[in-house]
Amino acid sequence: MTRTIPLAQHIFxxxxxxxxxxxxxxxxxxxxxxxxHLKPTGVRWIGNANELCAGYAxxxxxxxxxxxxxxxxxxxxPPRVGALLTTYGVGELSAINAIAGxxxxxxxxxxxxxxxxxxxxxxxxxxxxxxxxGRMEIYAEMAKMITCxxxxxxxxxxxxxxxxxxxxxxxxxxxxxxxxxxxxxxxxVEAGVDATLLERGLELSPPxxxxxxxxxxxSHILDRMKYARRPLILADGFAHSAGLAESxxxxxxxxxxxxxxxxxxxxxxxxxxxxxQGALTGQPGRDDDTDLILHFGPILADxxxxxxxxxxxPTVTISFEKDCVRxxxxxxxxxxxxQVLEALERSCSDFTSEAEPVSPxxxxxxxxxxxxxxxxxxxxxxxxxxxxxxxxxxxxxNGTPLIGSRDMRLPPAVQVIASPIWCSIGQxxxxxxxIAAARRDHRQCGRRxxxxxxxxxxxxxxxxxxDIIRYELDVTIFLVNNAGYTYxxxxxxxxAEYNDVPSWRYTEAARFFGAKxxxxxxxxASGRVKxxxxxxxVLNDQNFSNGRGLNIVDVAMAxxxxxxxxxxxxRRGSAALNMPYQ
Numbered sequence: 001m002t003r004t005i006p007l008a009q010h011i012f013x014x015x016x017x018x019x020x021x022x023x024x025x026x027x028x029x030x031x032x033x034x035x036x037h038l039k040p041t042g043v044r045w046i047g048n049a050n051e052l053c054a055g056y057a058x059x060x061x062x063x064x065x066x067x068x069x070x071x072x073x074x075x076x077x078p079p080r081v082g083a084l085l086t087t088y089g090v091g092e093l094s095a096i097n098a099i100a101g102x103x104x105x106x107x108x109x110x111x112x113x114x115x116x117x118x119x120x121x122x123x124x125x126x127x128x129x130x131x132x133x134g135r136m137e138i139y140a141e142m143a144k145m146i147t148c149x150x151x152x153x154x155x156x157x158x159x160x161x162x163x164x165x166x167x168x169x170x171x172x173x174x175x176x177x178x179x180x181x182x183x184x185x186x187x188x189v190e191a192g193v194d195a196t197l198l199e200r201g202l203e204l205s206p207p208x209x210x211x212x213x214x215x216x217x218x219s220h221i222l223d224r225m226k227y228a229r230r231p232l233i234l235a236d237g238f239a240h241s242a243g244l245a246e247s248x249x250x251x252x253x254x255x256x257x258x259x260x261x262x263x264x265x266x267x268x269x270x271x272x273x274x275x276x277q278g279a280l281t282g283q284p285g286r287d288d289d290t291d292l293i294l295h296f297g298p299i300l301a302d303x304x305x306x307x308x309x310x311x312x313x314p315t316v317t318i319s320f321e322k323d324c325v326r327x328x329x330x331x332x333x334x335x336x337x338x339q340v341l342e343a344l345e346r347s348c349s350d351f352t353s354e355a356e357p358v359s360p361x362x363x364x365x366x367x368x369x370x371x372x373x374x375x376x377x378x379x380x381x382x383x384x385x386x387x388x389x390x391x392x393x394x395x396x397x398n399g400t401p402l403i404g405s406r407d408m409r410l411p412p413a414v415q416v417i418a419s420p421i422w423c424s425i426g427q428x429x430x431x432x433x434x435i436a437a438a439r440r441d442h443r444q445c446g447r448r449x450x451x452x453x454x455x456x457x458x459x460x461x462x463x464x465x466x467d468i469i470r471y472e473l474d475v476t477i478f479l480v481n482n483a484g485y486t487y488x489x490x491x492x493x494x495x496a497e498y499n500d501v502p503s504w505r506y507t508e509a510a511r512f513f514g515a516k517x518x519x520x521x522x523x524x525a526s527g528r529v530k531x532x533x534x535x536x537x538v539l540n541d542q543n544f545s546n547g548r549g550l551n552i553v554d555v556a557m558a559x560x561x562x563x564x565x566x567x568x569x570x571r572r573g574s575a576a577l578n579m580p581y582q
Contacts, residue, residue: 004192007153008037010163011184013198014170015043015110018080021441022046022061024054024434028087031114034189035085046437046471049463051086053430055098056461058082058109060434062102063417064393064442066240079438080174080204083110089129092139096146101422102179103146106241106322109179110170111147113139117187118154140183148178159191171202177241177322209335217325217333218343221294221318222351224328228292231257231355232284234312237264237304237420239297242322247341248296254348257294258358260284262304263406265297267394267416271409274360279406281306285313292328293317301421303402306569307576364409371533375555377563379532381407384452384478387539388414391447393435397428399487400480401452403566426460429453429477433464436473448476448547455481456501466513468550472522476544476551479506483559490562490570491577506554515550523549530556
């Protein structure tokens with residue numbers, strides 16, 4: 001007799017097989033019974049304060065798997081996906097902003113929605129959380145716009161077919177690095193599924209490239225690399241999701257080409273290498289004599305290219321995307337870039353280059369400042385470079401942290417999480433919770449998760465702090481407090497009230513959100529710093545710098561303070577925003 005297990009158990013076990021050991025969400029009546037089947041699968045439930053935080057946390061959890069081998073050389077199996085579980089209608093719509101961000105930034109998130117029973121779907125009764133006009137499927141229609149695959153399990157002819165439908169979309173999630181959407185009716189949670197289905201692994205290898213076509217592409221690239229005089233390796237944000245971060249790192253190492261990155265591509269290349277040239281400025285190939293650019297994971301959004309002022313010249317650029325290679329001759333080939341780069345690396349064993357020698361970038365020295373001076377953006381970010389250690393995970397919130405982080409010079413083996421295109425305010429605090437949860441699940445404890453957060457961003461998703469505390473996750477937060485939306489001040493309304501935010505006592509937040517006083521197992525530290533002397537005292541405190549527990553540093557800065565290097569780009573943005581009607 002065939003042994004069966006509940007459909008919910010099959011669903012959660014598949015997540016575990018993809019190294020997703022925690023699922024985020026907010027309990028809802030349509031899926032409460034499903035949660036009873038989590039424990040047998042070994043998947044942990046992380047109950048969030050709201051669904052938006054759950055979505056951002058699942059996004060962060062998935063990104064923890066993007067640390068390339070210098071960070072974790074085969075020492076752990078990172079998560080292939082993140083996951084969240086929300087209820088029909090009100091729950092899923094609260095999370096939809098996060099799912100749209102995962103779509104925009106190629107993050108593999110499985111969104112499971114507990115829905116009304118199949119009987120209620122058939123009868124079209126007036127169900128709570130529905131729009132009240134009979135259009136019960138309206139939310140699923142919305143999800144189609146921002147997910148690469150969907151599974152409505154109520155349409156399955158049998159429980160085994162439902163399990164197969166689910167397996168197919170989860171496979172697509174991992175392969176395409178995009179979010180997927182699953183509807184789980186409440187009456188199907190315990191439907192019996194053939195237990196042996198889980199013994200069949202999901203096929204997660206992409207199809208093989210055409211060998212002849214691939215060799216033609218490799219030959220063209222090799223020829224260009226051989227004769228380039230001023231070549232450049234450029235790491236960008238989609239290198240992670242496309243599985244190209246390791247190739248970018250290795251290519252830079254054995255070619256000795258110049259290395260640069262965009263803001264979202266930080267942490268991929270070795271910033272201690274003699275060929276490191278810093279974050280991208282200007283348009284390479286157009287503003288200088290660069291004659292070849294190998295661009296890994298390009299994101300040509302305005303926010304990632306300083307208002308499109310840093311877009312590489314296409315006639316000298318070879319771009320590697322997940323499923324295509326764009327050559328400098330204008331031709332685009334729909335091939336798997338990871339396979340192309342593997343073949344390119346094999347062909348480079350006897351590679352010789354005519355590239356000119358590279359002058360190393362001067363080593364960055366921490367600023368030496370009077371202890372009584374106020375803290376400024378231009379000096380804060382270079383100083384924080386020396387605080388960062390190998391194996392740290394750094395998260396940069398949108399706004400001044402995303403801009404200022406360009407001035408940090410990072411040690412090897414640091415993972416950087418930044419939003420290159422979605423740029424949703426409040427994303428990074430719950431994402432830090434997700435990153436920290438993944439690190440704990442996969443026994444990466446002792447490796448610090450450090451968030452550079454803005455005061456405006458913190459106020460949007462501050463409830464995520466309670467999730468961090470509830471599950472005793474190790475997170476260090478530098479709250480860049482400039483009393484408002486400084487990025488927006490530079491665009492329009494420098495002193496306008498609409499760019500102010502309420503004045504909160506951030507150092508008291510942990511206690512309000514449930515932190516215990518003097519808990520040696522989960523220490524809490526917080527403080528406000530206004531001067532360099534106060535900041536140095538915090539950074540040099542071993543109890544703080546070890547990254548254990550929750551640490552919050554409220555860093556006071558002037559409301560109009562942004563890095564000097566960012567001002568011209570902000571002025572251009574302001575001019576574009578205030579362009580008169582023509």
